[in-house]
Amino acid sequence: MIPELGHFALVLALLLAAAQAVLGLAGGARGRAELLRATGPAVAGQFIFVLVAFAALVVSFVNGDFSVEYVAANSNASLPLFYRITATWGGHEGSLLLWALCLAGWSLAVALCSRRLEPEFRARVLGLLGIIAVGFLLFLLTTSNPFARLWPAAADGRDLNPLLQDFALAIHPPLLYLGYVGFAVAFAFACAALLAGRLDAQWAKWTRPWTLAAWICLTLGIALGSWWAYYELGWGGWWFWDPVENASLMPWLAGTALIHSLAVTEKRGLFVNWTLLLAVAAFSLSLLGTFLVRSGVLISVHAFATDPARGLFILGFLAVVIGGALGLFAWRAPRAAAGGGFAVTSRESFLLFNNALLVVALALVLLGTLYPLFLDALELGKISVGPPYFEAVFLVPMLPLVLLLGLGMHAGWKRGGLAGNGPRLAWLGGAALLVAAVIAAAVYGGIRPLATLGLALGLWVMASALLVLLARRLSGARLPATIVGMSIAHFGLGLTTLGIAGVEAFQVERDTALAAGEGAELAGYEFRLIGLRHGLRGPNYVATEAEVAVMDGDRRLATLRPQKRVYDSGGNPMTEAGIAVGAARDLFAALGEDLGGGRWSLRLQYKPLIRGIWLGALLMALGGLIAAADRRYRREAGEGAR
Amino acid sequence: MKRIILLSLPIALFVVLVVFFYSGLQRDPSVIPSPLIGKPAPAFTLESLADPRAQVGSLDFRGRPYLLNVWATWCGGCYQEHAVLLSIARENRLPLVGLNWRDERGKAQRWLEELGNPYAAVAFDGDGRAAIDWGVYGAPETFLVSAAGVVLHKHIGPMTAEAWQRDFVPRLGQAEP
Amino acid sequence: MTPRHRRMVGVAAILAGVGAAALLARLAFEENLLYFFSPSQIAAGEAPVERKFRVGGLVTPGSVQRDPGSLTVRFVVTDNRHSIPVRYSGVLPDLFKEGKGVVANGRLDGQGGFVAEEVLAKHDENYMPPEVADSMHPPQPGGGGG
Numbered sequence: 001m002i003p004e005l006g007h008f009a010l011v012l013a014l015l016l017a018a019a020q021a022v023l024g025l026a027g028g029a030r031g032r033a034e035l036l037r038a039t040g041p042a043v044a045g046q047f048i049f050v051l052v053a054f055a056a057l058v059v060s061f062v063n064g065d066f067s068v069e070y071v072a073a074n075s076n077a078s079l080p081l082f083y084r085i086t087a088t089w090g091g092h093e094g095s096l097l098l099w100a101l102c103l104a105g106w107s108l109a110v111a112l113c114s115r116r117l118e119p120e121f122r123a124r125v126l127g128l129l130g131i132i133a134v135g136f137l138l139f140l141l142t143t144s145n146p147f148a149r150l151w152p153a154a155a156d157g158r159d160l161n162p163l164l165q166d167f168a169l170a171i172h173p174p175l176l177y178l179g180y181v182g183f184a185v186a187f188a189f190a191c192a193a194l195l196a197g198r199l200d201a202q203w204a205k206w207t208r209p210w211t212l213a214a215w216i217c218l219t220l221g222i223a224l225g226s227w228w229a230y231y232e233l234g235w236g237g238w239w240f241w242d243p244v245e246n247a248s249l250m251p252w253l254a255g256t257a258l259i260h261s262l263a264v265t266e267k268r269g270l271f272v273n274w275t276l277l278l279a280v281a282a283f284s285l286s287l288l289g290t291f292l293v294r295s296g297v298l299i300s301v302h303a304f305a306t307d308p309a310r311g312l313f314i315l316g317f318l319a320v321v322i323g324g325a326l327g328l329f330a331w332r333a334p335r336a337a338a339g340g341g342f343a344v345t346s347r348e349s350f351l352l353f354n355n356a357l358l359v360v361a362l363a364l365v366l367l368g369t370l371y372p373l374f375l376d377a378l379e380l381g382k383i384s385v386g387p388p389y390f391e392a393v394f395l396v397p398m399l400p401l402v403l404l405l406g407l408g409m410h411a412g413w414k415r416g417g418l419a420g421n422g423p424r425l426a427w428l429g430g431a432a433l434l435v436a437a438v439i440a441a442a443v444y445g446g447i448r449p450l451a452t453l454g455l456a457l458g459l460w461v462m463a464s465a466l467l468v469l470l471a472r473r474l475s476g477a478r479l480p481a482t483i484v485g486m487s488i489a490h491f492g493l494g495l496t497t498l499g500i501a502g503v504e505a506f507q508v509e510r511d512t513a514l515a516a517g518e519g520a521e522l523a524g525y526e527f528r529l530i531g532l533r534h535g536l537r538g539p540n541y542v543a544t545e546a547e548v549a550v551m552d553g554d555r556r557l558a559t560l561r562p563q564k565r566v567y568d569s570g571g572n573p574m575t576e577a578g579i580a581v582g583a584a585r586d587l588f589a590a591l592g593e594d595l596g597g598g599r600w601s602l603r604l605q606y607k608p609l610i611r612g613i614w615l616g617a618l619l620m621a622l623g624g625l626i627a628a629a630d631r632r633y634r635r636e637a638g639e640g641a642r
Numbered sequence: 643m644k645r646i647i648l649l650s651l652p653i654a655l656f657v658v659l660v661v662f663f664y665s666g667l668q669r670d671p672s673v674i675p676s677p678l679i680g681k682p683a684p685a686f687t688l689e690s691l692a693d694p695r696a697q698v699g700s701l702d703f704r705g706r707p708y709l710l711n712v713w714a715t716w717c718g719g720c721y722q723e724h725a726v727l728l729s730i731a732r733e734n735r736l737p738l739v740g741l742n743w744r745d746e747r748g749k750a751q752r753w754l755e756e757l758g759n760p761y762a763a764v765a766f767d768g769d770g771r772a773a774i775d776w777g778v779y780g781a782p783e784t785f786l787v788s789a790a791g792v793v794l795h796k797h798i799g800p801m802t803a804e805a806w807q808r809d810f811v812p813r814l815g816q817a818e819p
Numbered sequence: 820m821t822p823r824h825r826r827m828v829g830v831a832a833i834l835a836g837v838g839a840a841a842l843l844a845r846l847a848f849e850e851n852l853l854y855f856f857s858p859s860q861i862a863a864g865e866a867p868v869e870r871k872f873r874v875g876g877l878v879t880p881g882s883v884q885r886d887p888g889s890l891t892v893r894f895v896v897t898d899n900r901h902s903i904p905v906r907y908s909g910v911l912p913d914l915f916k917e918g919k920g921v922v923a924n925g926r927l928d929g930q931g932g933f934v935a936e937e938v939l940a941k942h943d944e945n946y947m948p949p950e951v952a953d954s955m956h957p958p959q960p961g962g963g964g965g
Contacts, residue, residue, distance in 0.1 A: 073721060151725060155756045158721065235912075277652060319660050326653035333649045341824065356832050360840045367844055374662075384873060386924075388851035393843050397836075511909040513890045572913050592910035597888030601910045744918065769880050770918035774899065 003068050006056025007147040010097075013049035013104070014141060016042050017133035020107075024127020028120045028195070036119045039126050043111040046133060047104040054101045057146055058088050067153030070094060070146045076159035076569050078540040086170035087160040093146035095173055099290065100136045102174070102181040107133065110185055110210070117206060124192035125185075132184055135317045143310045159569030162541070168228040176221030176248060180286035182214020183255060187283035187325065190276045194328045199272045199336040204265035205633065207279070211262060212628035215255045216621045222248050223617035231577055236509070236588050236605045238613060241390040246369045247289030250362055254282040257358040259624075264351050267413060272336040274355070276329060284322045285362075291318065345416035350408030357397040357404075364393040391504075402457045402497055406464035409490060410471075421471055425464065432459035444506040444608065454501025458612075461494030481630040489623025492616040499612025508606040515598040519551070523606035526551040527560075527589060532600065541565040541574075546600065548578060548589045562591040562602070586610050678793045683710075683785070684775035691742050691750055691764035698739070698765040700791070707817035709738045709810075710785040711761070711801070712773060714745040715753045717781040723800035727760040730806060735814060737762035743781055744770045786810055789819035853924060862901040866927065874903060874933055875922040883917055896921060896933075907935040 020042035027035030057070075061084050066072040074091045075084055089098040107129040114122050140146070164170070186207050193203040225248065230238045239245065258278040265275045291314045342348040368385040375383060406429070410421045418425060436456035440447045465487045472479050512520040512527075519528035530547040537543075548560040560578030567574065580587040585608040592601030678684075687699035711727060713720040731738050740761035742750045747766060754764070767773055776785065786795040794813050797805055855873045856866040866872055874896060882895035891908045894917075905923055915921060915938060923935035 069722070150721075152757065154721070155752075158716070235910075273649065280652075315660065315663055323653065323656055323660065326656050330646070330650040330653050334645050352829065352832065356836045360836045363837075363840055364844055371848075383852050383854055385848075386851065386853055389847045392847045392851060393840075396843055397840070511890055513888055515888070572916070575913055590910070595885060595888050595890070599888040601890055603910045771880055774877060774880075774918065777899065 002056050002059050002063075003065065003147040003149065006053040006060070007145065009049040009052040009056065010137060010141060010147075013046050013053065013100075014134065014137040016046040016049060017130050017137055019130075020046055021127050021130030021134055024123045024125075024130055026127075028124030028127060028192070031120050033119075036123045039123050040111045042130070043104075043107050043126055046130075047108040050097075050101050050104040050137075053147075054088075054097055057094060057097060058085055060147075061085060061088050064157070066155065066157050067149055067151075068146075069148045069150040072150055072154040072157045074160050075157040076540070077156050078568055079157075079160060079165075080539050082167075083160055083165045083170065087164075089173050090160045090164050093140070093144045095177070096136065096140050096144055097146055098174060099177050099181060100133065100140060102177045103129065103133050103136060103184060106178075106181055106185050110188075114206070121192055121196060121198070121206075124195055125188045128188040128191050129184060132188075132321060135321065139310075139313055139317065143313055159540075159567065162565070162567045162569075162574045165540075166228060166232050168224050169232065172221055172224045172228060175217050175224060179214050179216075179218025179221050179255075180248075180251060180290060182210065182217055183251060183279075183283040183286050185210040185214065186258065186279045190279035191325050191328060194276065194325075194332040197332060197335055199276070199333070201266050201269045204262050204272075204275060208259070208262045208266060209628045209630075209633045211255065211259050211279075211282075212624045215252075215259055216624040216628070218248070218252050218255060219617055219621045219624065222252055223614050223621075226617075227614050230610070231579055233575075235575070235590060235603065236577065236607065238503070238610060241368070241387045243292070243369050246365050246390075247292055250365055250369075251282050251285040251289060253358050253362040253365070254278060254285050257355045257362075258282050260351050260354050260358075264348055268340065268342070268348060270340070270342070270348060271352070271355075273329075273333045276333060276336075278355075280322070280325045280329060284318075284325075287318055287321065340414075342414050343416035345411060345418075347408065347411045347413045347416075349416070350404055350411050353404055354401060354408065357401040361394060361397040361401075364397070365390065368393070399453070399457065402461055402493070405490060405493070406460045409464055409468050409486070419471075421467060424467060424471070428463045428467065429460055432456045432463060435459055440505075448505060451501055451505030454505065455498060458494045458496075458498030458501055461497065462491050463494075465491040465494060480632070482627045482632070485623040485625070485627025485630070487623070488626060489620045492619025492621075492623060494616070495612045495619060496616030499609045499614075499616060502609025502612065503607050506608045507610075510604050511592075512602050512604060513595050513599045514602055515600075520602075520604060522604045524552075525557065525587065525606070527587075527602075527604045529600070529602065530559075536563070538565065540569070541567045543576070544591070546578070546589070546591050546602070548602070550580060550587050558587055560587065560589040562589045564591045564593070581611065583611060584608065678777055678785075679796060681793060683787045683791050683793050684772070686765065686767075686772040686775065688741075688765035688767055688772055691740070691747065691754075691766040694747070694766070698763045702763065703737065703739065703787070704791065705789055705819060707736045707789045707814070708762075708787050709736055710741055710776070710787060711738055712741045712743050712776070712778050712781050712783045714743045714781050715749045716745065719800040720782045723782055723802070724757050724760070726801045726803055726806065728758050729803070730801075731760035736817070740764035741772060741776070741778075742766050743773045743778065744768065786813055786817060788817040855922075857898045858896055858901040858903045859898055861903055861927070861933075868927055868929070871924060871926050871936075873922055873924050874905070875920065876902075878915070878917050878919060878921050880917045896923070904932045905935050906932060907938050909938075911938055 020039060023035050023042055024039045026032075027039055060068050060071050061075055062081065064071070064075065064077050064084070066075075070091060070093045074094070075087045079087065087094075089095045107126060110122075110129065111126055114125075117125075189203065189207040189210065193199055225245070226238050229240065230236060258275065261271050261275045261278055264271050368389050372383050372385055407418065407425065410418045410425065412419050433452075433456045436452050436459055437447050439455060440452045444451075468483065468487045469479070472483065508523045510520065510522050514520060514529040516529055516531045519526045521527075528549045528551055530549050533545045533547070535542055536545050543563040543565045545561055545563045548562065549556050550558045550560065558580035560580055562578035563576040565574045565576055575590050575592075577588055577590045579589075585606060588605035588607055590603045592603060595601055683700060685700045687697055687701070690696040690698045709730070727738060738761045740763070742764050745766075745768070747768070750764075750766070754761075765772065782800055784797040784801050785793055788794050794817055795809055797809060853871065853873045854867075855875060858874065858876050860866060861874065866874075876896040876898040879895040879897045879902060883892065884894070885892040890910075891906065892911065893904060893906050895902045895904050897903075905925075906928070907923065907925075922939045923933065924937040924939070925933055925935035928934045
């Protein structure tokens with residue numbers, strides 16, 4: 001009964017989304033008050049019914065209703081309650097429903113928080129969001145119904161993929177989707193501006209907080225995914241340049257470029273067309289990412305072949321949404337005003353470089369991700385574009401980006417110049433390079449050029465970001481939330497850079513074969529296998545656990561307990577790493593297999609500064625949050641409407 | 643004018659991309675014929691799933707067309723297609739032979755007890771050797787073998803009622819001795 | 820800068836960026852692309868002797884051997900027509916199994932074998948990596964895997 005209720009709610013949500021689209025767009029075009037008034041309730045209704053549908057699916061999972069095909073395929077009676085709930089978005093159908101829920105949630109937020117926007121503009125935005133919702137709900141209902149019944153019902157489910165039975169990964173998709181879908185708001189604002197022909201600074205001011213909110217979610221989602229990959233995939237990598245990861249990185253790069261160019265558009269009324277295009281691109285890449293990953297076309301051609309209807313629907317949807325937006329852009333964008341000029345060393349110039357470099361990085365990632373697909377489709381051979389390609393090409397735009405960032409933060413608008421901070425910055429740059437060289441030489445035993453440069457750039461940006469706050473403090477200038485947020489976010493980027501440079505340049509990894517009592521040396525530490533315990537019972541698995549003592553001389557520094565788990569639902573064993581976390585370095589051990597003769601294979605790793613990567617991402621999100629909460633957006637958004 | 647061309651560039655690029663993806667979709671990988679088609683079906687003799695002492699082999703079905711279905715309890719698509727297999731079995735046109743691939747015997751037996759058994763016989767291919775002979779890429783896969791022991795068709799992925807009507811039924815005449 | 824100048828600088832910057840990126844991508848592609856070869860292609864001498872590449876196929880059941888207590892493992896990768904022995908020293912991924920698809924990065928050892936630097940089995944356990952699936956041959960009558 002409950003699944004049917006959910007299904008029915010989904011149908012109602014589709015009808016309301018269609019009403020939202022029609023009312024909003026017609027209202028926006030005609031300016032009729034009754035149409036404009038009816039749009040809001042349609043949005044609220046759509047949200048409520050999608051929420052009901054989602055709740056119905058969650059309840060089916062909690063109750064273990066294995067007569068629902070999707071539940072049977074992704075859950076299991078022995079699954080702990082928490083994972084039974086998170087299993088709701090563990091597969092294709094449920095994650096699409098989550099997508100739809102995020103979209104409805106953002107739409108509702110727009111409806112509630114922008115009551116003071118011009119009514120026609122607001123109606124257009126909601127109407128455009130309605131179109132996207134119609135596409136998604138139609139896709140769900142026609143090709144991926146999560147409530148489809150299984151007849152006869154299964155006695156027990158197939159279980160959630162054990163890799164997904166983890167806290168970080170349970171909350172990673174919702175954050176990622178909030179980010180992806182959040183760009184839909186920026187997209188709708190951009191299209192509404194194009195429709196209305198209002199291509200000015202006001203539009204950018206309205207869009208900025210929404211874009212920041214989406215970007216924050218996406219940043220956190222990606223960081224969480226990377227952290228999960230590090231400790232759960234078992235082998236200590238933090239980024240694999242996997243197509244699935246690239247699919248989330250590309251909208252992030254576009255979104256990062258967008259929040260920067262929005263700043264220029266808001267402040268100076270410049271780059272209007274470019275900003276519009278980025279807003280369209282960020283959401284298009286989100287859609288592309290969702291569908292490429294969800295359709296499975298990147299992982300296995302088989303996954304796609306089993307259901308070509310899905311592929312066709314996706315393509316049609318992308319063509320309508322993205323094609324429509326780009327067509328609108330080609331039609332309306334030539335009307336945008338050209339705007340004023342600016343000096344070479346001005347903030348505008350730096351932000352222009354920022355955008356150019358981010359887009360180059362985006363293009364290189366896109367190329368590396370799609371190129372093998374193209375070659376394969378054209379039957380020109382099978383290649384794989386691995387991490388070496390991405391690492392090589394990604395650095396090239398990123399190094400100048402981080403270098404210029406340290407200067408750009410201090411550059412003035414329009415006329416340029418470093419606001420008297422030039423000498424201080426020169427000192428800071430020199431100091432960063434020196435400290436980096438000393439760290440590299442003293443701690444990690446060697447000045448390698450690239451590693452030292454990476455460390456120096458990280459320190460440089462961190463110092464420069466602090467200088468922004470300090471200089472304003474000393475001169476008694478006002479310190480608005482946007483500036484504080486910007487400094488914190490950039491400090492975070494510096495920390496992430498530091499972490500990446502540290503771990504990529506100085507990590508040590510070793511595969512060993514150890515028997516109980518034996519030890520292996522790694523980065524000056526001795527990893528000693530104390531013993532193994534078999535048959536350790538977890539809630540739904542049995543594990544073999546190794547006890548590995550990390551010795552610094554005679555002192556026991558840490559004890560690692562890596563596991564090999566076999567889940568009751570069958571399948572391959574899973575590796576659970578043992579990690580000793582530290583601010584300066586992580587010590588890592590993963591248990592391989594029984595080699596015979598009492599020996600087990602172990603992968604041991606020493607990961608310097610790796611925590612900086614995720615801590616930096618957290619600070620970036622925090623900075624975004626502070627900037628988005630600036631009072632100016634609430635106040636001036638209201639004023640603009642009057 | 644120059645400006646309009648520049649601003650139309652994104653949509654032009656996008657159209658090219660869409661056309662490309664569309665042509666990619668038309669190239670349905672599941673219709674790429676298996677190298678086995680038109681060739682004699684690989685011979686196999688394996689333990690029966692129901693009884694490890696009994697044997698199931700390709701010779702049991704010599705002179706009769708049959709459907710070989712590769713399945714396993716860990717495979718989601720097999721779950722999906724099971725109802726279709728049951729209805730095909732009820733049509734009673736030809737026997738279904740199950741190849742239980744890389745599975746656990748107890749689980750597979752329980753699966754058939756719970757979901758119903760469409761198979762005339764099930765061979766237990768625990769280490770996957772027979773599946774390699776058949777060129778199995780993944781489960782589920784379904785092969786149509788003629789009375790002369792020749793593979794006539796291979797279906798990759800879950801069997802559907804449409805696929806059965808479209809790809810298998812028209813070939814049944816050809817499959818008879 | 821005047822708007823006209825600004826536009827020219829903007830266009831120049833974009834062109835320079837795109838040009839540099841294209842050049843870079845080409846260089847990086849040439850150095851870092853890994854081509855995929857099946858055991859049959861290797862047997863036919865198509866695989867490079869000097870360069871690193873990827874080989875993929877099925878792990879022949881019963882072929883996995885290791886010296887007790889050592890990290891070195893040997894197994895045979897087959898596409899049902901030809902096979903190649905692979906040697907690897909290190910921890911195998913969780914999804915590595917006899918009879919299942921596998922992809923290994925490495926190079927030829929000059930004596931008919933392949934030395935893997937990395938063994939990948941990071942894919943859905945139900946299906947093979949697509950490039951392996953596409954390169955498989957029908958089994959030889961009476962031969963092949965069994």
